Amino acid sequence: MFLIPDPVGRFFHRMASPPHFYALTEKLMPWLVAIFLILLACGLYGGLYLAPPDYQQGDSYRIIYIHVPSAWMSLFIYVMMALAGAIGLIWRIKLAEIVAISSASVGASFTFIALVTGSLWGKPMWGTWWVWDARLTSELVLLFLYLGVIGLYNAIDDKRTASKAVAILALVGVVNIPIIHYSVEWWSTLHQGPTVTKMDKPSIHVSMLVPLLLMAVAFKFYYLIAMLQRTRLELLQRERTANWVKKMVLEQKL
């Protein structure tokens, strides 16, 4: 493996071996679920009870705790998908290809949630369900990109080839991510500017910000859980003739 120190390379190859990955994620899963539930509980408690109502939007701003983390996740997962796809393409790691396609449907769901909650939020705030504003539109385009990835994967029968196609498409689509991000500056319209990642002091109060960040991290863990479960299932399906799966079936672990 070029450009990569030997111990790191060995670590990745060990990680990428399906039986090892399967056993490891089985052990990790309860911990991930526990962390996710704790973060979710803290974030929701902080967001729905502790945080004060907004002086303009009242209580209806609280949908932010679902909307904003989902929107962040929709971008984050697309980048992860492209990254996993690139790793799969470059080093021919089967596991990375499976991670890429497993991420796609989770990402599409988050994008859909961000769109729906944004629309529900827009009705009381802007007085309309939908405006053709830059960020809404690019989020919609992102949803189409996800659907294209999923559609392409399902259209190709040979799953190895399909994974490669998905990786290429995800890498091409990643060019779209900066456009989405900077679209706010390019065609700023009705949508408010970003309030958290501004360079100067965040224009959101700390009591509202902390639950938001907690929710964001909780969502990251949820993605990890959902993606790993999908990856494990896909792995079993693809490796159904491999010895380690047969052994697990015989030992009645499945």
Next chain:
Amino acid sequence: MSLATAFFAIIRRDLLLALRRRSEIANPLFFFVLVITLFPLGVGAKPHLLQAIAPGIIWVSALLAAMLSLDSLFRSDFDDGSLEQMLLSPHPVSILILGKVFAHWLVTGLPLLLIAPLLAVFLGMPNESLGVLLLTLLLGTPVLSLIGAIGVALTVGLRRGGMILSLLVLPLYVPVLIFASNAVEMAAGGLPISAQINILIAMLLMALVLAPWPTAAALKMSVS
């Protein structure tokens, strides 16, 4: 055979093939004109309305025409096996693809440019924005061909790839549509458009440099 010879040989071959099957040149053109004719019938023949939405109509129609003509880019080569020969040649596949896309654009993209002034008159566009419309088409349609090539390369091995191709390609066309139609609209209002034109040029250069790579990778995947 040097790379330049191979490059021009591919362009020459594709143009010759297109000339032998003239309907492939004419069909996207008819489609383009037809779609634009549908709009006045659909929204009503109100001159002000049509004039206002003319840049959008023309660009959306150009987008659809470009997308529908994409399938012919690699289809016949894939069917008769010459695509495999191309991939086996010692030359970099991305350069050869550039030749194929260029020939395809000459056959399907350039005619749109030639007929666009007529359609602009149909829709009552002001004369000042006509030049800008042609400029955006000149800069934008090659981008459409280059991006579309990636989509075709991914789906050429599928039996029914047409529908999935449009799902893959249309979202990627969005930035071109936004900046091109916005430039035409601004020009009609007498506003400066250098920003939009610069961004379109940037997109064209980026697509020229970046698009052939994933296309080559996808073609190798499709024939394997």
